Amino acid sequence: MNWLEYEEKAAQKGFRAVCGVDEAGRGPLAGPVYAAAVILPQGKIIEGVNDSKKLSEKKREALFEVIKEEALSYAIAYATVEEIESINILNATMLAMKRAVEGLDVRADYAMIDGNRMPGLSIGAECIVKGDAKSMSVACASILAKVSRDRLLYEYAEEFPQYGFDKHKGYGTKQHCEALLRCGPCKYHRMSFLGKILGKK
Numbered sequence: 772m773n774w775l776e777y778e779e780k781a782a783q784k785g786f787r788a789v790c791g792v793d794e795a796g797r798g799p800l801a802g803p804v805y806a807a808a809v810i811l812p813q814g815k816i817i818e819g820v821n822d823s824k825k826l827s828e829k830k831r832e833a834l835f836e837v838i839k840e841e842a843l844s845y846a847i848a849y850a851t852v853e854e855i856e857s858i859n860i861l862n863a864t865m866l867a868m869k870r871a872v873e874g875l876d877v878r879a880d881y882a883m884i885d886g887n888r889m890p891g892l893s894i895g896a897e898c899i900v901k902g903d904a905k906s907m908s909v910a911c912a913s914i915l916a917k918v919s920r921d922r923l924l925y926e927y928a929e930e931f932p933q934y935g936f937d938k939h940k941g942y943g944t945k946q947h948c949e950a951l952l953r954c955g956p957c958k959y960h961r962m963s964f965l966g967k968i969l970g971k972k
Contacts, residue, residue, distance in 0.1 A: 774816055774907040777883050777899060782813060786881035786895070788843070791908025792871060793885040794864050795823070795916035799941030800951070800968070801934070801960045802924055803849040804860065806867035807915035808875055808882070809908050810843045817841055822903040823913040828921070835918040838911045845911075846874030847919045855961050865890035871912075885909050931957045943968070 773779075781789040794806040811817075817838060823831055839845060848870035850863035858866070868890040872882055881895045885902035902909035921940055928937035934950045934957065941947070941959075948968050956965060 772905075774820075774905075774910070775814065777897075777902075777906045778811070778813070778908060781881045781883070784881075788877055788879045789881045789883065789908065790844075790872060790875060790879040791883050791885075791902070791906050791910070791912045792868050792890075793823075793903050793909050793913035793916055794867060795913065795920045796941070797860055797864055798943075799961075800943050800947065800964045801852070801936065801941035801957075802920065802927065803851050804855060804864050804867050805847065805849045805916040805920040805923075806864070806871040807845065807847045807912040807919070808868075808871040808879065809838065809845045809911040809915065810875060810877055810879055811841065811908050811911065812843055815841060816907055817911065820907060820910045820914065822901075822910055823917040824903075826914070831914050831918050831921075834911075834914050838915060842911065844875045844877035844879075845915060846871045846876075847915050848874050849920075852959060852961055856963055859963075860961075861888065864888075871916075883909055885913065927959055931959070 790808045790810045792808045796804045850867040855863040884898045887898050903913040924936045924940045933954050935946050939947050
């Protein structure tokens with residue numbers, strides 16, 4: 772497969788600073804939703820990069836540093852639990868993506884967004900379904916977003932060890948749901964996600 776197909780198409784249209792954008796953490800019951808934007812040098816392939824979900828945690832951690840070194844520009848952003856509760860997870864995800872693109876220190880002139888929803892950007896953009904398995908830039912963004920979010924959840928685990936955030940990263944595993952029933956939610960939980968688990972409408 773050609774990891775640079777989408778980047779090359781954008782370059783052929785005359786775009787010079789093409790960023791890949793992806794998010795991490797739409798589904799969990801706790802914590803913010805993260806997004807990252809990455810602009811790679813033209814023609815750049817980073818060995819070992821793949822959709823972050825297909826990589827081991829150790830591999831993602833190693834690539835996190837390589838991507839930051841190799842990228843022309845990158846930015847990592849998030850939307851808080853409060854924002855998720857206020858504007859819903861979809862809008863909060865779009866907000867995190869917008870913040871990531873706007874946080875780049877090299878201004879992007881085109882964005883490739885993982886998924887089928889477009890955040891409100893002031894530059895040209897396209898959605899790529901499963902983009903993190905098709906585009907080098909989007910795959911790099913998926914790794915930056917995922918590692919950044921996981922690191923935060925390790926901090927949560929130290930503060931609230933009873934939930935096991937270091938094991939499930941906030942996702943609704945059996946262990947997490949049992950801890951919620953036993954201990955109730957903490958300040959990092961998304962209350963709107965907990966209705967079924969806690970038996971509330």
